[in-house]
Every structure is written in C-alpha cells, then in structure tokens.
Amino acid sequence: MRAVWKAARAAVRRRRLQTLVIWLVTLVSTGSIVVALGLVDAASAPFDHAFGKQRGPHVIAAFDPAGVSDAQLAHAARRPAVEAAAGPFRQASLDLPRDAGNFGLGGEVTVVGRSGPGGPVDRVNVWAGRWPTRPGEIVLNRQSDWTADDLGKKVRLPSGRTLTIVGFGFDLSHTADAWVAPDQIAALHPTGTQMLFRFRDASSERALRAGMAQVTEELPKSALAGSETYLALKHRVGSVARAYAPYLMAFGVLGILVAVLIVANVVGGAVVSGFRHIGILKALGFSPGQVLGVYLVMISVPSVLGCALGTLAGNLLAHPFFGFVFTGPNAGVLHDSVGIAPWVNALALLGMPLVCVLAALGPSMRARRMSAARAISAGSAPRAGRALGLQRRLAGARLPRSVSLGVGLPFARPARSALTLAAVALGVTTVTFATGLTTTLTGFGGAGQHAFDVTVYVGNLRHGKEVRPVHGDRQLQAMLESLPGAARVTARSDDEALLVGSTQVVMFEGRRGDVPLDSVLVRGRWTHRTGEVVAGTAFLHRTGTHVGDRLRLRKGGREERLTIVGETMLDNDRLVVGAWPTVTALIPDAKPIAYHVRLREGADQQAYARAVRAADPGLSLQLSGPNNVTRTIVGSATALTLMLALVASLGVFNTAVLNTHDRRRDLGMLKSIGMTPRQVTVMTVTSMAMLGAVGSLLGIPLGIVGYELVVPRMAAAIDITLPSYLTDVWHAPTLAVLALAGLVIAVLGAFVPARRAARLTVAEVLRSE
Helix, strand or coil: CHHHHHHHHHHHHHCHHHHHHHHHHHHHHHHHHHHHHHHHHHCCHHHHHHHHHCCCCCEEEEECCCCCCHHHHHHHCCCCCEEEEEEEEEEEEEEECCCHHHCCCCEEEEEEECCCCCCCCCCCEEEEECCCCCCCEEEEECCCCCCHHHCCCEEECCCCCEEEEEEEEECCCCCCCEEECHHHHHHHCCCEEEEEEEECCCCCHHHHHHHHHHHHCCCCCCCEEEEEEHHHHHHHHHHHHHHHHHHHHHHHHHHHHHHHHHHHHHHHHHHHHCHHHHHHHHHCCCCHHHHHHHHHHHHHHHHHHHHHHHHHHHHHHHHHHHHHHCCCCCHHHHHCCCCCCHHHHHHHHHHHHHHHHHHHHHHHHHHHHCCHHHHHHHCCCCCCCHHHHHHHHHHCCCCCHHHHHHHHHHHHCHHHHHHHHHHHHHHHHHHHHHHHHHHHHHHHHCCCHHHCCEEEEECEEECCEEECCCCCHHHHHHHHHHCCCEEEEEEEEEEEEEECCCCCEEEEEEEECCCCCCCCEEEECCCCCCCEEEEEHHHHHHHCCCCCCEEEEEECCEEEEEEEEEEECCCCCCEEEEEHHHHHHHCCCCCCCEEEEEECCCCCHHHHHHHHHHHCCCEEEEECCCCHHHHHHHHHHHHHHHHHHHHHHHHHHHHHHHHHHHCHHHHHHHHHCCCCHHHHHHHHHHHHHHHHHHHHHHHHHHHHHHHHHHHHHHHHHCCCCCCHHHHCCCCHHHHHHHHHHHHHHHHHHHHHHHHHHHCCCHHHHHHHC
C-alpha cells in the first residue's frame, strides 16, 4: 500500500493542472449541493420540530356559539379521527385604535379566553411574565420588538377600559393575538368559540378535511364559522426556502455531472498519456490491482479535499443565507432549529468522493488490464486512421489547411472528445438556464416598479420619537403633486378587517387614484366600481377562492360583500386591494399611510426626495429599486454560472493539453514542413471550437428544459403565478448570443495550450522522442 501511495502522490504532483481541475469542480459542486439539500431539509424540519414541541393544532376551528353548545363540541372532539383536542375557548374580535398607547397593537385583534397555557393541544410558550388568572390581565403573543421590560404596560380597549400586560407568550400556530382569563373574555363580548384539533392522519389537506367532516357530521350545518389547517402555515414558513432550493439543486446537479465528466476525462487522459508509466510500474512488480489503486488514489486526493472544503464552505455560507431566507415573525423560534442537517454533510463528504471514484473507475480499469509490454510499446501516438481519413476528405474543401486539420483532431480520441463535448454542453446548459432564470427574476423584481419611483410614508422617526406631518391628507397629496418632477400621486391605506368564515384577519388595502399600481395582473381585470377587489395568488390559494368569487369582510360592526375581479402577482396571502370608495364603504375613517409618486421622464429621484423632506419633516421616503430576494438569487446564480463555465473551460484546457502532448510528434513533423506557429494555434483552437459549436447545439435545449422544470417550481413555492411575459424569455437575439457560449468556453480553454503548442520547436520534439 505504501508503494501505491508513493506512486499516486507523485502522479498528483506531476499532474498539477488535472489535480486543480478536479479539486475546483468538486468544491463548487459539493458547496452547491450542501446548501441546496440543507434548504430542502430546512424548509420543513425547523417548523416540524417547533410545531411538535408545542403540540400545535392541525386545525384551528371557529364555531358559532349561537348554533352549537360547548357540550356538543366536547362530544364532537371525541370522534375516532381526533387524536387530541383543546377547547372550547371563547373568542372575541376587537378593533383596537392604532396608537402608541396600545403598545403597537391596532386593527382587528383576536383575543381568546384560556385558563392556562398548557394542555393536550397548543402549549403556549410563556417566555416572559405569567399567564392571566383574573380580570384586567392579558398576555400578548410574541412580537420581535417586545421585551420583558414591557410587562405592566396597558392595552386600551375600544370601550375605554384597559388591560394590564402580565406576560408574553408565543404560539407558532398563532391561534390568537392575545389571551385573557375565562372570567375576562365575557366582558369582551365574544362572537365565536375556538376549538383546536390534532388528528390521527394529518398528512394532507384531504385527510384534514375528512377529519373535520367527521367532527362536524353531527353538528348543525351552520355551526362551523371557519377553519384553517397547519399545512397553510407550514407552507408560508418554508416558502422562501423552497423558492431557493430548486435552482440551487439544479446548479448542484449540473456541477456533479460536470465533475463526473471531467474526472473521467482526466483519468482517461492520464491513462493514454501515461502508457509508458503504466508499463514501467508493472515491470517494477506492481500488480494490476495496485496500478488500479494508483489511479483511484490520484483522483481521490483532490476530490476528497475538494469535497471537504466544499462542505465547509457550504456550511459557512448556509448560516447567513438561512438567516436571510428565514425572516419574519417566527424566525426567532425557528432560528435555533435552522442549519445544515448532519445527514447532508455526511452525504456530501461520502457521496461526492464516491461519485468521483466511480467516474474514474472505467478508464482506470483499462490501465489495470494492460500488459507491461503493450503499455511500454504503445507510446504516446494515437491510433492512425480516425482523424487522418476525415482530414483527407476535408482537404478537398475550400478551407485553410490548419482548419481542416483541426476539424479532424477530435476524432483521433473519440472517447476523450465525447467527454469534453459533454462537459462543454453542460456548461452551455448552465449558461442558458441561468440566463432564463436571471431574465425572469429581473422582470419579477421590477414588476410594477415602473408605476412609481418614490414612496412617501406618513410619519417619520427622529431621535426615537415619531414626527407627524404638518399637512393634512388632501393637503399632503396636493403638495406632493405640486413638487417639481411629480407626474402622478396615488394614496394608499392599510387597515385590518376580519374575513368572515375564517379565523384570520386580512389586510384591506385601499388606493385613491390609479388602482393598477406596483403589482402585475395575472388573471381577470382591475377594479372598475365599488365592491370589487383584486387579490394575489397566495391569498386565493389560502382561502380557496377564485376570480369571480365573493368574500365578506367585517370591520367595527360593518360588513361588506366584495367580488374578486382580478388575480395579481402578489405573494402576500393576507392582502386584498380595492379602490378608495370600496374601502371607505367598510372603513369610513380610513386614512392614507403612504403615497406612491410617479415621476416625469428624466426626473431625479434624489432631488424629489430632498424636496419632500424640505416641505414636510414628518414624512419618510423610500426609493424604488430591485428587492433583496431578486438580487440574492441573480447574484448567486451569476456566480455559480461563472464558476461552472470556468470549470468547463478547464476541462477543455485539460483536453487540449492532452491532445497536444499526444501529438507532439505530429506537430514536429508539421512544423518541419513549414507550418507556422499561427497555423498551429488555429488548428488547435479549431479542434476545440468545433466541440464548442456542437456543445451549444446540445446545451441550449437542455438549458431551456431545465428552466421550464425549475422556474415554475420556484414560483409555486411562494404561491405566485408568473404572467406569460415574464416566462417568454427565449427570443432569437438571446438564442443567438447563447449559441456563442460553447465557442467562448472552448476557445478560452484551448487558447493557452494552443499557444504553448505553437511555441514548440522541432528540436524540442526530437529531444523528447
């Protein structure tokens, strides 16, 4: 074994280029796979861990207390499909005013009366203070800007009474915004009864619907006011991670395939160019198994090192990346469970070297089977006949002799050329896939941003204190329209309202001015009259509604029936948008919280922002620009594409080096009869450029297929429907540019070896012979 290790170590030192290529491709591939598999696991594992720890409810159901009694609900909770249940709890909906005195609370707030945080279902984590035990006390659900120092503050109710905050709790399922003692809830005039169920089969929406059907089969038909499953929450929590995972997995798989091809090419070239070395090893007494071991160890050293560094890099990149992906109100609880799972690291550390060894096994077996006499006598010259026959046929064509000779060179080593062609094709596939992905995401990130250039928010925070604007609503809009550069100003309001038939509130957004603003219509139309709204795909999926359906919103004793007339490309599953008369019909005192400003062509955003700040210090501004998610995906995709294209070029570089090494004798003969260095360069580059051209023809369709597989899954992960203009990215100019990708990869990889071959002199070739 010591002899095998010494021979393999010497081979690694002698073949520095091939070692570098294998190390780099395994590092890139392993890093991509680690992050991608880590995201796939993290999209559900942290939620499952936290949800199971809290015994979260599979279904949160709200019942009408006028139609069903507590005894009936208790009996229904004992149905065979139910594993455990909690409740009945009285539930009230309060419309709290939005002001600092209510400690950040405002809008529709769901309050539930519970005697304690524990129980068989939904064990609330009281992380500060205690649970309310008597009237006048309240526990608030966790928010990131609340601390234990805020205990003892007051929440002011619409009636004018106040409740003292005695604790902060966290409920991953968000069954309530706040909890009070059962004795207190009666004074809040509850309108519903909450039941929390865990079912024996909770694997799918169908199973949960079947379980709820069994629960309600003996209850009055109108008893169930609304319900929501945990699967909707789980989908929301992991949606961003699932959006990143498909494209990272695509790059990882492409990297593995490139690694397999390049490893096989490197080992195959090492065997062919090292015939004499193989013969000497066998003549010295190396057994066939030891020769096989030399080549496998030669590949294992850089591949194991590359896999180890790739796994380390993947773990280092994953920590800040996951922190960016898992944001939101639940991020703090999930953060402790988010990370690269041990099985992902084990798979990367063991799987990638195994893949490399299996790729090297085929050509290494050739070295194992070869006898010492045949290996020593084989030399380094390629078998005659393959390239020469083609070159003779091309000699009659009107092509420069260096070009006709170059076209025939790949046929001298067809297996090596096929592996190089496949690597180039995968490089073109990567470039094509990334081009389509980047085009779509750039369009998605800028979708609707052409509608406005500056967002002006009502209120400004200075030195820790809120500064209110000196202008009133109508005055403010008129002032913004009068400033230099303004073309159009649209006011926007945001108010919470209760979705009748559901346990959740929605954000009812009003627009005064042009309604089709900062979102893209996917289906249906924009609102034309009072009573019409548009909603995003995520909202329609969550509520099970479609364009043309009606929904009812309730706010402060008022109720309006609204018609969904359009579906927009919004990933907010709580948002519906209506024109100003529609909003004020339900919320008469609705006030704008922001104004969207469209500037004239050529107007300066910064100049307009300075004018707004000078006109009213109680305003804050945000300039439009690409969002962080788009920048992150486009940036990482570009970096991975460049790295894989570089690796493919290194594969071409390796092939060109091996070809010029194998054909040193032929190059010497060609130079002796008058071939110039420039013609040698053209011949060598042409041999690889032909592979690049064919690689483009193969890689472009494969890249388009990859795009069609990955991009729809990314959109579905975050519950959006992409309009056709964002996915129609394959146009003739784009494809023409992509057709050059294979040529660029091949020429870049072949140019340096071609120049080295051109500088060879006849004397050098004769000395080597």
